[in-house]
Amino acid sequence: MKKKNADTIVNNEVAAGPGQKAYVLRLFVTGILPNSARAIANIKAICNQYLKNSYELDIIDIYQLPDLAVSEDIVAVPVLIKKYPLPEKRLIGDLSDTDKVLKALDLV
Amino acid sequence: MLQRKLRSAMESVEAIKDDAIDALVLNARENAVKVYTEKTADKPYRILIEKMHEGALMLSEDGIILYCNAYFALMVNLPLEKVFGTDLIDYIDDSSKEHTDKLISQCQVQPVNDEIIVHSGNGKKINALMSLNALTLDSKPFISAIITDLTKQVEYQKKLILRTKQLEEKNEELENANIELAFQIREKKKRGKELRIAKTDVKDLEEINTHKDSVLAILAHDLRSPLTGIIGIAELLNTDTDDLKQSDVKRLLALLLKESTKELSMLDNLLEWGRIKYASEAFSPENTVLTQSVSKVFETLKEVAANNRIQLMNDVTKDIIVFADGKMVLSILQNIVSNAIKHTPAGGKITVTAKNTGNKVETEVTDTGIGMSKDLTEKLFTPQMTSLLTPRGENKGGGIGLLLVKDILDKNSGEIWVESEEGKGSSFYFTLLAGK
Numbered sequence: 001m002k003k004k005n006a007d008t009i010v011n012n013e014v015a016a017g018p019g020q021k022a023y024v025l026r027l028f029v030t031g032i033l034p035n036s037a038r039a040i041a042n043i044k045a046i047c048n049q050y051l052k053n054s055y056e057l058d059i060i061d062i063y064q065l066p067d068l069a070v071s072e073d074i075v076a077v078p079v080l081i082k083k084y085p086l087p088e089k090r091l092i093g094d095l096s097d098t099d100k101v102l103k104a105l106d107l108v
Numbered sequence: 109m110l111q112r113k114l115r116s117a118m119e120s121v122e123a124i125k126d127d128a129i130d131a132l133v134l135n136a137r138e139n140a141v142k143v144y145t146e147k148t149a150d151k152p153y154r155i156l157i158e159k160m161h162e163g164a165l166m167l168s169e170d171g172i173i174l175y176c177n178a179y180f181a182l183m184v185n186l187p188l189e190k191v192f193g194t195d196l197i198d199y200i201d202d203s204s205k206e207h208t209d210k211l212i213s214q215c216q217v218q219p220v221n222d223e224i225i226v227h228s229g230n231g232k233k234i235n236a237l238m239s240l241n242a243l244t245l246d247s248k249p250f251i252s253a254i255i256t257d258l259t260k261q262v263e264y265q266k267k268l269i270l271r272t273k274q275l276e277e278k279n280e281e282l283e284n285a286n287i288e289l290a291f292q293i294r295e296k297k298k299r300g301k302e303l304r305i306a307k308t309d310v311k312d313l314e315e316i317n318t319h320k321d322s323v324l325a326i327l328a329h330d331l332r333s334p335l336t337g338i339i340g341i342a343e344l345l346n347t348d349t350d351d352l353k354q355s356d357v358k359r360l361l362a363l364l365l366k367e368s369t370k371e372l373s374m375l376d377n378l379l380e381w382g383r384i385k386y387a388s389e390a391f392s393p394e395n396t397v398l399t400q401s402v403s404k405v406f407e408t409l410k411e412v413a414a415n416n417r418i419q420l421m422n423d424v425t426k427d428i429i430v431f432a433d434g435k436m437v438l439s440i441l442q443n444i445v446s447n448a449i450k451h452t453p454a455g456g457k458i459t460v461t462a463k464n465t466g467n468k469v470e471t472e473v474t475d476t477g478i479g480m481s482k483d484l485t486e487k488l489f490t491p492q493m494t495s496l497l498t499p500r501g502e503n504k505g506g507g508i509g510l511l512l513v514k515d516i517l518d519k520n521s522g523e524i525w526v527e528s529e530e531g532k533g534s535s536f537y538f539t540l541l542a543g544k
Contacts, residue, residue: 026189027193029175029192031154031175032166032174032175032245032250034245034246034248036174036175037166037168037174037175037245037248037250040172040174040192040193041168041172041174043193044172044193057193058189058190058192059189059192059193060188060189060192061175061188061192063154063158064158064177064178064188065188065189068189075121075124075125
């Protein structure tokens with residue numbers, strides 16, 4: 001796959017309607033457990049660096065919002081799910097491996 | 109091979125998802141495993157945090173919300189999934205932003221708590237208490253935050269301040285009303301006093317009026333009667349001059365002399381009474397030897413007494429001194445004794461005695477006369493005595509005399525009263541200040 005730099009990524013409005021963000025991401029966490037905390041920090045950093053303002057991120061605590069966890073068929077947490085742009089992709093773990101994350105986001 | 113691996117993996121996952129397992133076993137390190145089981149001791153604490161009615165958050169060192177409970181999401185009016193991962197400072201009102209930043213740094217040293225204003229998503233501002241505590245979990249630094257809504261307290265405070273102000277105002281009103289009331293009460297009392305004084309004055313004036321009427325009645329009677337007699341005799345002498353015998357003329361002239369003298373005496377009494385009543389300068393009390401006054405009076409009346417064969421007894425001892433106007437003492441004695449003479453039958457006796465009682469001298473004039481009824485004794489020194497004491501024979505009058513006595517004694521701080529028994533006699537008592 002061709003490596004895209006940050007600039008071109010910002011201009012990528014594929015599959016996004018007017019007013020909608022290009023990337024819709026969901027991160028499932030378990031309250032304040034260490035992996036979850038790390039996952040949150042990591043995804044924020046990556047989004048700020050590579051996606052700038054064209055993303056929508058929901059961070060879902062499976063204890064407080066169990067219904068969403070069930071509807072997404074969650075097996076283990078933390079897990080990042082890329083809803084859009086399609087195809088949907090999942091990555092389980094604390095997201096400290098940036099390359100793996102970028103792969104899941106189809107940014108590499 | 110791949111299919112078998114895949115099937116195995118999927119079966120494991122299915123087993124896990126079907127809650128058919130009790131624990132997951134992970135390879136943490138060489139020769140050590142981590143066991144994850146659902147049944148932990150932390151559940152009650154987690155429930156506590158999730159269900160409490162205060163905002164509970166876990167922040168990174170930089171103030172990113174890594175975790176928050178539903179109550180906080182409610183406070184800022186956003187869904188939970190949108191609050192996670194955002195900056196706490198985004199939900200703080202501009203007025204509290206600087207303060208909050210300071211608190212976040214300060215809590216690294218020691219736990220802090222202070223009032224801040226939370227800015228809710230729909231524009232509402234919430235007064236809140238934020239409590240921050242820096243802690244370490246698995247060697248990682250975090251900040252725990254509890255945010256308590258103070259809206260109610262603030263409201264209560266405002267209400268309390270308002271109520272206090274209202275109470276203070278009411279208090280002031282009441283105090284003013286009180287002062288007003290106290291003033292009015294004082295005025296009323298003053299008015300009442302004035303009214304009472306006025307009433308007393310009216311009473312006095314009424315008495316004076318009655319007195320005046322009685323006095324006029326007495327005057328009319330006492331002064332006119334001798335003159336009627338005098339005129340009658342003069343008429344007789346004038347018209348029948350030629351027809352009258354020498355002896356008759358002599359008799360009539362003697363009568364004329366007697367009546368004229370009586371009239372003069374009446375006038376003197378009246379003048380004396382007038383002097384006492386209206387000329388207040390003519391009042392000079394001095395130490396007077398009572399027995400001498402009695403002697404003088406007896407001297408004046410000895411002829412009248414002798415004519416009626418009445419004995420006059422002066423039993424006042426020489427040591428009795430009174431402090432009063434000398435002329436007035438004479439007037440008192442003269443009137444009382446002459447009154448006694450008029451009411452004592454021939455052969456009777458009039459005795460004067462006196463004694464010291466405290467700072468006063470009590471004098472007694474007792475006669476063996478006809479006495480008076482109880483009714484009369486009560487009326488004796490009041491202005492009601494118009495046609496007084498039915499006198500014996502031609503000796504009419506005497507009303508002015510006793511009024512005079514009463515007025516004199518009033519002026520000399522004295523008292524007068526009488527004890528009498530009809531048919532037996534009367535005793536007149538009067539008091540004067542004792543002299544030295």
